[in-house]
Amino acid sequence: MSSSGCNRGFKSTQTRYYISTILNSVSLLQCEDPSGYKQEDEFMDILEERRRSSDLGHALRTFTPTPYRGAPPLSAGALNRTVLESQYLRYVTKEVAMETGESVDLVREEASGILDEMSQNLQLGFIRLLGFTLSKVFKRLFSHININQEGLNRLQQAIQESPVILMPNHRSYVDFLVLSYILFTYDLPIPVIAAGIPLMDMKMVGEILRRSGAFFIRRAIGSDKLYWAVLSEYVKTIVRTGYAPVEFYVEGLRSRTLKSLTPKLGMMHMVLEPFFKGEVYDITLVPISISYDRVLEESLLAHELLGVPKPRETTMGLLKARRVLEEDYGSMHVYFGMPLSVRQLTKGRVDRCEYNLLPRDLPQRPSVETQECVSWLAQQVIRTQTLWLKGLAISFGARLDWPEQPPENQVMASSMALHRSVIRCHQGCVTLLEEEGPVGAGPFTTEEGVVRRARAVLMVAAYRNQALHVFIRPAMLALAIHTTRSSQREDIYSYFRFLLDLFSNDFIFITGRSSQDFEEACSLLRKCGAVQTSQQEVTSPEEGQRTTSFLRALLQPFIDAYQVCGGLNVRFK
Numbered sequence: 001m002s003s004s005g006c007n008r009g010f011k012s013t014q015t016r017y018y019i020s021t022i023l024n025s026v027s028l029l030q031c032e033d034p035s036g037y038k039q040e041d042e043f044m045d046i047l048e049e050r051r052r053s054s055d056l057g058h059a060l061r062t063f064t065p066t067p068y069r070g071a072p073p074l075s076a077g078a079l080n081r082t083v084l085e086s087q088y089l090r091y092v093t094k095e096v097a098m099e100t101g102e103s104v105d106l107v108r109e110e111a112s113g114i115l116d117e118m119s120q121n122l123q124l125g126f127i128r129l130l131g132f133t134l135s136k137v138f139k140r141l142f143s144h145i146n147i148n149q150e151g152l153n154r155l156q157q158a159i160q161e162s163p164v165i166l167m168p169n170h171r172s173y174v175d176f177l178v179l180s181y182i183l184f185t186y187d188l189p190i191p192v193i194a195a196g197i198p199l200m201d202m203k204m205v206g207e208i209l210r211r212s213g214a215f216f217i218r219r220a221i222g223s224d225k226l227y228w229a230v231l232s233e234y235v236k237t238i239v240r241t242g243y244a245p246v247e248f249y250v251e252g253l254r255s256r257t258l259k260s261l262t263p264k265l266g267m268m269h270m271v272l273e274p275f276f277k278g279e280v281y282d283i284t285l286v287p288i289s290i291s292y293d294r295v296l297e298e299s300l301l302a303h304e305l306l307g308v309p310k311p312r313e314t315t316m317g318l319l320k321a322r323r324v325l326e327e328d329y330g331s332m333h334v335y336f337g338m339p340l341s342v343r344q345l346t347k348g349r350v351d352r353c354e355y356n357l358l359p360r361d362l363p364q365r366p367s368v369e370t371q372e373c374v375s376w377l378a379q380q381v382i383r384t385q386t387l388w389l390k391g392l393a394i395s396f397g398a399r400l401d402w403p404e405q406p407p408e409n410q411v412m413a414s415s416m417a418l419h420r421s422v423i424r425c426h427q428g429c430v431t432l433l434e435e436e437g438p439v440g441a442g443p444f445t446t447e448e449g450v451v452r453r454a455r456a457v458l459m460v461a462a463y464r465n466q467a468l469h470v471f472i473r474p475a476m477l478a479l480a481i482h483t484t485r486s487s488q489r490e491d492i493y494s495y496f497r498f499l500l501d502l503f504s505n506d507f508i509f510i511t512g513r514s515s516q517d518f519e520e521a522c523s524l525l526r527k528c529g530a531v532q533t534s535q536q537e538v539t540s541p542e543e544g545q546r547t548t549s550f551l552r553a554l555l556q557p558f559i560d561a562y563q564v565c566g567g568l569n570v571r572f573k
């Protein structure tokens with residue numbers, strides 16, 4: 001059951017399944033806008049109530065969430081025992097003992113140790129404590145925390161009907177804090193959350209997080225068979241019992257560039273397996289899109305992009321970071337997407353009969369078809385997280401969340417004030433801030449100057465990245481028209497596909513959807529008068545040049561980076 005063995009098979013036979021996956025994803029995506037964005041969704045600011053009434057009252061109020069239908073209450077200890085006693089873990093324990101020559105008891109002890117390290121110990125008292133603290137902190141940091149109430153209603157409904165998996169995008173440490181805070185505020189079951197193990201090592205804080213629902217997973221599991229078995233049985237038991245919603249960050253870490261990251265598939269496989277094995281009727285995935293006017297870690301993330309190692313997560317570091325409380329971070333926006341039924345999404349994609357061939361308790365390698373389906377689902381969720389922003393931009397007409405009041409110059413001024421650490425307005429032009437050296441320290445050395453400038457550029461670029469998904473397809477079309485210097489649809493499409501391939505690590509594209517992506521790009525550019533299309537041709541009229549050159553410019557930094565890496569000069573001339 002080694003992971004490498006399993007995946008070697010996958011790669012070599014991948015093409016056999018390629019065509020059917022393409023056809024399936026096409027038909028599914030044609031059905032509806034997968035973002036589930038609804039124009040009538042109204043946003044409300046959860047801090048408004050917090051500014052009017054007592055935080056202590058909020059933290060101590062009656063909390064009576066309605067759990068998943070029929071889900072029995074299960075203590076953390078009982079959950080651990082269920083996992084340890086499972087047929088699956090017993091089987092793997094024996095296998096590992098045979099392979100390593102250790103005694104079964106010893107391997108069981110190891111499994112128990114892994115479980116102790118991993119398991120959450122959710123307690124309402126700690127949720128209340130954090131609830132109180134976070135009310136104070138959020139009010140200091142943010143002007144508003146906007147959420148779509150309708151999305152919460154949909155989530156509440158989904159929780160009653162099947163086990164729910166919350167899948168937010170990940171941009172900041174604030175993400176997981178705010179989500180549990182929102183669910184607590186709206187009397188919804190508190191989720192258990194997959195957390196990277198470094199957070200566990202923070203003195204006191206690690207334990208507080210564990211008691212607030214975090215379960216800790218090693219970041220790179222590799223081929224540790226026993227660890228995979230304990231983790232997957234732990235996650236599957238939670239899903240099977242519907243004990244609590246499971247939350248995990250499918251991107252695996254905070255995106256340093258604010259672009260969506262390629263999904264990690266380990267957790268995705270685990271949460272879906274109870275459905276594939278017919279142990280639950282359905283599972284609901286809820287994509288959640290979180291965005292910030294200003295990200296708390298903006299400067300640290302930019303430094304990391306420049307190669308400065310990430311500071312270790314420590315309690316002392318957290319205490320030192322308290323000066324962030326003096327800053328203004330604008331608003332944050334949380335959009336709970338349309339719940340996605342795994343049963344419906346996988347219809348026709350996965351043949352669950354294969355799971356009838358072996359007893360459910362035995363480990364079973366997922367088929368290629370299942371692996372492709374899981375990967376497609378993960379891409380789909382990430383795409384959905386960002387499509388919301390696109391829907392929002394379009395629905396505002398001006399493509400921006402731009403308030404009607406106050407006047408435009410005040411809106412601009414307040415936006416610039418929010419980002420004053422990196423930009424300034426000088427003689428009517430917005431420029432990057434050229435920082436001066438510390439008082440008395442003389443001017444920066446050349447190297448310091450370069451790093452400071454790069455840091456500012458990266459911070460600004462990250463905010464551009466946040467909106468890039470809105471423009472990526474039209475921008476690739478604009479670039480394809482410009483580079484091929486052809487008006488033949490076929491040539492342009494071929495180049496567009498090259499770009500899809502090239503940028504497949506930079507942006508989330510759904511596998512096998514290139515022709516829809518191309519048509520969508522044509523349609524958007526046609527709408528704004530930047531291209532004209534016929535069956536054979538795609539042309540860019542003179543009056544569309546302003547739009548197309550802006551769109552090409554958006555991609556230029558990415559192209560520059562690939563050109564620096566070499567080998568692409570010919571195709572970009």
Ligand SMILES: CCCCCCCCCCCCCCCC(=O)SCCNC(=O)CCNC(=O)[C@H](O)C(C)(C)COP(=O)(O)OP(=O)(O)OC[C@H]1O[C@@H](n2cnc3c(N)ncnc32)[C@H](O)[C@@H]1OP(=O)(O)O
Nearest residue numbers: 003007131180184195196214220221222228252264266267
């Ligand atoms: C009122 C107020 C309240 C406030 C209350 C606050 C609450 C506060 C709570 C705090 C909460 C903090 C939350 C922090 C948020 C994060 O810390 S985010 C970071 C942690 N989370 C994640 O990473 C989740 C997503 N990651 C994954 O799913 C990863 O796959 C895993 C599971 C971590 C494993 O990572 P990995 O070892 O790098 O593995 P991965 O590359 O996915 O797969 C390796 C190989 O194993 C194979 N494999 C997969 N499954 C298996 C298997 N079962 N057996 C064998 N092989 C397998 C894969 O197919 C893959 O093969 P290749 O394709 O590479 O050939």
Ligand SMILES: O=C(CO)COP(=O)(O)O
Nearest residue numbers: 172173196252253254255
């Ligand atoms: O995602 C994490 C916790 O939120 C930890 O990973 P990074 O610090 O690498 O983003």
